[in-house]
Amino acid sequence: MPSKIIINHSENYRERSGKIRYIIIHCSKFTPEKQIEILNEYKLSTHYIISQTGSITENCPPERVAYHSGESHWLQSEEKSLNETSIGIELEAPNLGQIAEDFTRKQYIALTRILEKLCNEYHIRPENILGHSDIAPARKIDPGCGFYWFKLYRKGYGTWPNMKQKHPSNNEEELLRIIGYDTENLVAARYAFCRHFFAEEVIYNPNLQELLDNPYPKDFTPHKPAEYMSRLKATAQAFQNARQKRYWYMEKKSKTD
Ligand SMILES: [Zn+2]
Numbered sequence: 001m002p003s004k005i006i007i008n009h010s011e012n013y014r015e016r017s018g019k020i021r022y023i024i025i026h027c028s029k030f031t032p033e034k035q036i037e038i039l040n041e042y043k044l045s046t047h048y049i050i051s052q053t054g055s056i057t058e059n060c061p062p063e064r065v066a067y068h069s070g071e072s073h074w075l076q077s078e079e080k081s082l083n084e085t086s087i088g089i090e091l092e093a094p095n096l097g098q099i100a101e102d103f104t105r106k107q108y109i110a111l112t113r114i115l116e117k118l119c120n121e122y123h124i125r126p127e128n129i130l131g132h133s134d135i136a137p138a139r140k141i142d143p144g145c146g147f148y149w150f151k152l153y154r155k156g157y158g159t160w161p162n163m164k165q166k167h168p169s170n171n172e173e174e175l176l177r178i179i180g181y182d183t184e185n186l187v188a189a190r191y192a193f194c195r196h197f198f199a200e201e202v203i204y205n206p207n208l209q210e211l212l213d214n215p216y217p218k219d220f221t222p223h224k225p226a227e228y229m230s231r232l233k234a235t236a237q238a239f240q241n242a243r244q245k246r247y248w249y250m251e252k253k254s255k256t257d
Contacts, residue, residue: 006057008036010045013064020062020122022086023115023129024069027093027102027143029208032057035090044068046088048114054106062087062118072135073182082135087118096208097144108151115157127159127242130180133215137192138185141215145199159242161197161234169236172229178236191216198222198231 028035032049036059039045045066049057060066068088072081079085089111093102118124129152132140153160169175172190173183181189194201201222205211222228 004055006032006055008032008057008059009061010036010039010059010066012040012043012045012067013060016063016065016084018084020085020087020124021128022074022082022135023118023124024082024086024088024132024135025091025111025129025143025147026068026088026132027091027097027147029092029094029096031092032090035092046090048088049090049092050107050110050114051092052094052104052107054104054110056110056114062122069132069135070139072132074130074135075180076177076182087122087124089114091143091147093142093144093146095144095146095206096211097142097146098204098206098208098211099146100148102144102146103148108148112152112155112157115152115155119157125242126153126157127239129158131192131196133192133195134181137181137188137216139215141195141211145195145202145204149196159235159238161231161238163230163234165237165241166230166233167236167240169233170229172232175232175236179239187218187220188216190222191220193232193235194222194228197235198228201228 030038032051035049045060046068047060047062047066049059065083066088067083069082069086074082091103091107095102132142149158150160152158167175173186176183176189176193181193183189203217
């Protein structure tokens with residue numbers, strides 16, 4: 001864990017009874033101090049906040065449940081929210097993560113260090129590191145298409161499609177569900193998938209308020225449907241492979257240690 005962590009614990013939490021399985025990445029346009037003010041105002045909380053300079057604030061210790069994900073689903077879970085089983089990490093991103101420049105090198109370094117510590121301590125599997133928009137596609141836009149998921153994947157966190165291995169299904173909804181998306185709102189799930197895995201399909205909107213009010217274009221269809229399908233099939237296969245490798249992360253660690 002990075003040497004200096006600023007402690008600013010929230011009063012909004014409950015004791016955790018379930019196992020921690022997920023890490024949810026968020027972003028906010030505010031500084032950590034301002035974010036905490038806003039979280040307190042709405043009786044919310046998160047576990048960690050990483051500023052543009054890479055400083056880390058702990059808002060809630062991981063062994064407690066923080067209120068960061070709201071109504072959310074993954075892998076057809078029956079629970080209404082992933083709070084009980086997840087750790088939330090907020091990144092300060094002035095343009096709500098819509099552009100790559102929104103995230104600094106120091107932030108990625110700090111994030112990787114936290115992920116390393118948390119994944120080791122709680123045995124969180126790489127495919128369970130997700131964005132807020134992945135688990136709440138109709139409501140949330142963060143961490144945004146500017147977030148460089150592939151960079152995290154190369155460090156061993158998250159999942160990324162190998163275009164040489166594709167799932168045999170040609171059913172879009174089935175493929176999105178295999179990955180984990182809640183497809184009750186298919187267009188929202190499709191757009192959330194693109195935000196994470198096919199960012200060139202995401203329409204850049206500099207009007208942040210408009211974006212928050214309309215998290216996804218209601219009539220969205222990919223500009224490159226064949227490429228979209230191909231990427232979707234490869235991503236579904238990558239998630240399926242990752243889940244089959246039960247101790248993938250631990251094995252990888254023991255080889256590199
Ligand atoms: Zn969020």
